[in-house]
Amino acid sequence: AWADLPPDILGAVIARLPHPGDRARICAACRAWRSAACPHVRHQPPWLVLPDCSFCTTGRDGAFFPRIPGLPDNATCLAAAGAGWLALDCTDDVFRRTPTMDNFCYEAGMFVVNARPDIKHRHTYMLHNPFSNITVPLPELDDIIGHVAETFEVRKVLMRSSTNPADLVAVTTSSSDCNIILCRPGKGAHVLPHFRVIDVAFLGDILYGITSGEELVASHLGEDDDDGRPQVTRFRLDIRNPMADYYKKHSWIWPADDTISISDYYDKDGNEEPIDDEDEAPNQDEDGDEEENQEEEDDDLAAANLEEEEVDSSFNGHVSGSVSDNDVKEYDEEVPYEPKDEVFTTRFIVQSQNGDELLLVRHQMQSPPYSDPYTRKVEIFKADFMAGKWVTVNGLAKGEALFLTRSLSKSARAHGDIEDGFVYSAAGEMDDVFDTRSWRIRHMRFRWPWQRKKVSEKLLTWLFPPEVVV
Template sequence: MAWADLPPDLLGAVIARLPHPGDRARICAACRGWRSAARRRVRHQPPWLVHPDCTFCTTGRDGACFFPRIPGLPDNATCLGAAGAGWLALDCTDDVFRRTPIWDNFSYETRTFVVYARPDVKHRHTYLLHNPFSNVTVPLPELDAIIGHVAETFEVRKVLMRSNPEDLIAVATSNRHYNVILCRPGKGAHVLPLLRVIDVAFLGDDMLYGITSGDELVAFHLGKGVDGRPQVTRFRLVIVNPMAGYYNKHSWSWPADDTTASDYCYEYDGLEKDGNDDESNDEDDEAPYQEKNGNEEEEEADDEAEAANPEDDEEEEEEVDTSFNADDDVSDYEVREGDWELPYEAKDETFTARYLVPSLSGELLLVRHQYELTLDSGSYTNKVEVFKADVMAGRWIPVTAHDDGLGKDEALFLSRSFSKSTRAHGDVEPGLVHYVSGHMDDVLDTRSWSIRKMTFRWPRQRDLADDKWQTWLFPPELVL
């Protein structure tokens, strides 16, 4: 049998094992028969699922896991998540805890994880944007200078491009000093601390929105400073939730009206800090901003008390470097529900993950995925809720079965580090909400407003990675 006469099913199986668009383009150029087979399968490729160790799984009917890692990446790179369509955010570091897959730290004898992140151990980090399809790398020295020397417990929750790597980039972290960072490569950075933001999303050219673990929505008005440096001219809380659970544990409140960024931010232009200074971003150093609240004397007294009690200082450092949530092993992004006064008592656990994502119609959506982690039967979804932001009225509007659900031919792909609304095509059905939390194989079908099984199965290797760090990556469309 000639190569050009291979059966379409066999050609389809071969194409499924060649996920890179360049390889598929070469298949299309081989002959008319191969081009015809590829045209039916590869023009609109479903998203990949990339693991923190930079290996990946393809999705769809022919989904498979690929080892080793994505070619062209630095050896010491960890994938923080997708920063945009076709782009990955990378963290290059010798931080073994961050780069080691979670199950490598599990002891089957003791049934516990033997390696945990430590707030007293810090590492040097270098951040990059990388496009694995064009093999283009863009360094982010502005992030290196601000969060380039951090503890193992420090987390970059999201790195999000507004349009391209040369434009504005938003970074959300777990640290109170650098909660939201805006940077533009070669232009400088702008830092907003103490906002409790766990997820961010651009909407239009001049707005950035952030969501808190209490379902509160923050609106950032974007601008430009001298020489194109990014700025937040003002920000305000547009949706308030006075019943947010963290108010019971944290004495934290918002100003009643708009807040000007000059009272609350720190601007970095690349000249104020030496990026080679190991102590330039030490968590124990003075915070890179000044809060104008007239409490300098109280802060000095606290510093003296901490110096006299080093044990208390160590406890305080751990609280600072971990996420804002009171539970060390659960971030604000994925809140554990219920009463936990008896941690030694074995019981089922309920988690709620939150995702902020713009729809194709330009509306801002909040998706809450609540799932149960049981002792015997694994995980299952309790419910999935979708809300639209009504900024003018200051409230979330539930999207229910009586509404139209998602837009026509629209599907959502949600993960902690990257979420996207996309047109449905091929193996991607319209009206479905996909999520990676909880290692579950179900989706929300907004056409019937029910939880049902996915149309395709995840590859088995997908369950070996920590789903908290898995991210969707959308390959470019192949022009045939």
């Protein structure tokens, strides 16, 4: 009888049914199946989603699936935007969603498809929940970055509320012109100034961002009283430049006053440049007036010519410069006269499991030239807002684990295959974890499906399925 199916075979069947709803239906079939299937339903680890919308389930029964059902054929997965939500980009730009293995030509020793800064594509952005099959278009984002170069990157898409998709969405990009975009579906969008933020996290009604120098910038959020468009009422530098040596090479100075009103960055018309207090330039003479009049005539002529052709007013992602990624590559100099190991230090900010603390995680991956990479060190700090500095923590809270990728870093409840105090990273080809209880690197009890290596770890994202009550 089906009720007598051995638990190991039933477990293999459940492993091929990743959707929580399908697993819940197995629990409802009979008492024996419910007893065997409940642990798989209640304690489902997150998925690893690839840019081409294929995905890997993780844990002891992890498996690879070629496609998330119901997505458009031209969809590229940018990030997991929240619990159960994906940020999608519908575009004919295939660079991001082309697996590395398929893109590299071993005979020629080169990549077949390379991102080019001189070629642009159209993009249509949306939020999609594959578990409820709800899709939320983001036309406000299309208006800003709907026609960008192939080298332009959307690095993170973060919803303030996973239960309310109409709420605020924060987007970080590779461009210094639109480092952070605040978008509220159906209401409007707002582009923040050039703070060179590499990662963001919500904590209440404040959006926090860290720079590559580990400065912590707080953006106090509000909305327009008339149309509900998102706004930033003021900025504050809560943690100031703890890496002075870094900034000797990468100069960028925050204003002397660490609390900045939004009016310091925007004029009354909403332009991003500060208002000039002087009405006229100094030493203005008649010749200058003539030159100005000539410039106005040239501008009028150019405007008339533009009326005769279709003009693309959306943002070009690489005109003024780019924002550094959240990792820094160095070389291990401990052993001279030998090939050097590469050491990658990546920084993330994560909201704690209890929701009232902000954590900074430094993850170091060491990549030897002739062997697989491994976790070298992990450091965890919490923001001390009163002291204005990062404070070392002795470990994670009880029952807490961390999952790290560039597009989503999340604190999760430890259960099942997710172990208490562990830090899981999808970086490189590592199959190890960091245990904050002993501050040691450990081998995983299971391995990630090998298909995750098809793309760069920077393009992977964690997707947490909803918990099902059975």
